[in-house]
Amino acid sequence: MATIDQSARAQLFDEARTFSHWQEREVSDALIESALKMAMLGPTSGNCEPLRLVLVKSKAAKERLLPCVSSGNSEKVRTAPVTAIVAYDTLFYEYLPRLFPHNDARSWFTSNEALATETAFRNSSLGGAYFILALRAHGLDCGPMSGFNPEAVDETFFPDGRYRVNFLLNIGYGDREKLHPRLPRLEFGEIARWE
Amino acid sequence: MATIDQSARAQLFDEARTFSHWQEREVSDALIESALKMAMLGPTSGNCEPLRLVLVKSKAAKERLLPCVSSGNSEKVRTAPVTAIVAYDTLFYEYLPRLFPHNDARSWFTSNEALATETAFRNSSLGGAYFILALRAHGLDCGPMSGFNPEAVDETFFPDGRYRVNFLLNIGYGDREKLHPRLPRLEFGEIARWE
Numbered sequence: 001m002a003t004i005d006q007s008a009r010a011q012l013f014d015e016a017r018t019f020s021h022w023q024e025r026e027v028s029d030a031l032i033e034s035a036l037k038m039a040m041l042g043p044t045s046g047n048c049e050p051l052r053l054v055l056v057k058s059k060a061a062k063e064r065l066l067p068c069v070s071s072g073n074s075e076k077v078r079t080a081p082v083t084a085i086v087a088y089d090t091l092f093y094e095y096l097p098r099l100f101p102h103n104d105a106r107s108w109f110t111s112n113e114a115l116a117t118e119t120a121f122r123n124s125s126l127g128g129a130y131f132i133l134a135l136r137a138h139g140l141d142c143g144p145m146s147g148f149n150p151e152a153v154d155e156t157f158f159p160d161g162r163y164r165v166n167f168l169l170n171i172g173y174g175d176r177e178k179l180h181p182r183l184p185r186l187e188f189g190e191i192a193r194w195e
Numbered sequence: 196m197a198t199i200d201q202s203a204r205a206q207l208f209d210e211a212r213t214f215s216h217w218q219e220r221e222v223s224d225a226l227i228e229s230a231l232k233m234a235m236l237g238p239t240s241g242n243c244e245p246l247r248l249v250l251v252k253s254k255a256a257k258e259r260l261l262p263c264v265s266s267g268n269s270e271k272v273r274t275a276p277v278t279a280i281v282a283y284d285t286l287f288y289e290y291l292p293r294l295f296p297h298n299d300a301r302s303w304f305t306s307n308e309a310l311a312t313e314t315a316f317r318n319s320s321l322g323g324a325y326f327i328l329a330l331r332a333h334g335l336d337c338g339p340m341s342g343f344n345p346e347a348v349d350e351t352f353f354p355d356g357r358y359r360v361n362f363l364l365n366i367g368y369g370d371r372e373k374l375h376p377r378l379p380r381l382e383f384g385e386i387a388r389w390e
Contacts, residue, residue: 013332033387041209
């Protein structure tokens with residue numbers, strides 16, 4: 001296979017940016033659902049698929065989320081057409097007999113809570129990244145955020161304690177006029193070595 | 196923006212698979228370096244960029260890695276043209292005065308090791324996912340793996356303790372003839388809800 005064409009590359013990586021300001025343009029639920037279906041195709045260890053999402057769109061749900069986010073992120077969340085609560089299922093392994101049927105994968109986790117939590121956190125982060133790129137592939141823009149109170153989000157949206165928030169993700173059509181220049185990136189030699 | 200074209204979509208998600216068997220076809224170092232540069236454009240919180248990589252290609256380095264991986268992954272690593280050790284820098288925040296210059300972001304982490312570790316783990320996982328999709332965008336195939344002894348990898352490749360492994364990632368041109376059918380995915384209603 002060759003490298004994907006320049007316009008797809010630009011849309012996914014080269015021209016894509018993290019947005020804080022949004023166009024007043026409605027976002028189709030079906031488009032986000034299609035992006036999530038695409039993101040779920042990305043690989044997770046032992047096909048464990050621990051990613052879970054609350055797609056916060058109604059004014060009532062936004063009002064419950066807003067007190068949980070840091071002051072610097074409040075306006076971004078308030079104005080975004082949708083804010084996804086990217087979370088993981090601490091009991092993801094209950095699905096493994098169906099998702100990874102050729103081994104007793106469930107037993108790897110039932111006796112080792114630390115391994116289960118680490119696996120859920122790593123693989124829901126992978127899933128969140130696939131979702132960011134799948135949303136961009138669908139022509140949408142993203143604004144991921146870590147500035148919020150995770151305990152407050154969990155208490156508000158996951159009161160039974162089974163799911164836990166990983167990060168928040170604003171979704172919409174970004175306002176390019178309000179972007180700042182892209183921040184610098186580390187060079188190859190600073191982050192990688194051949195052996 | 197519209198949805199990316201069908202061939203890019205297929206290459207990144209719909210037809211992409213996790214490979215365990217590899218074609219005997221050389222992989223260009225420049226292509227992997229280009230994919231990493233692309234992946235680094237993906238968002239990380241506060242532009243923290245904690246992803247670090249060892250690209251294991253030489254026979255000598257493979258021999259050091261092989262005793263660290265589980266028996267089920269040994270042949271995959273041995274035969275892959277390149278195995279990337281996807282890791283994170285526990286002191287990633289030392290770069291923040293350069294990467295995120297408009298705040299004293301470094302101080303958020305110097306006094307809170309748990310937050311630093313969580314941030315490094317989350318964002319190196321995001322970075323690893325961007326790298327998987329960037330490699331696919333470059334026409335390469337991947338095989339990510341969690342079946343290895345992380346302490347052994349860290350002792351062998353990061354003896355000073357600054358970097359820690361997150362997961363392993365075989366890279367090459369996959370052998371489609373040896374693929375099994377794709378494993379099932381959870382449905383939208385099982386993993387997400389609108390609010």
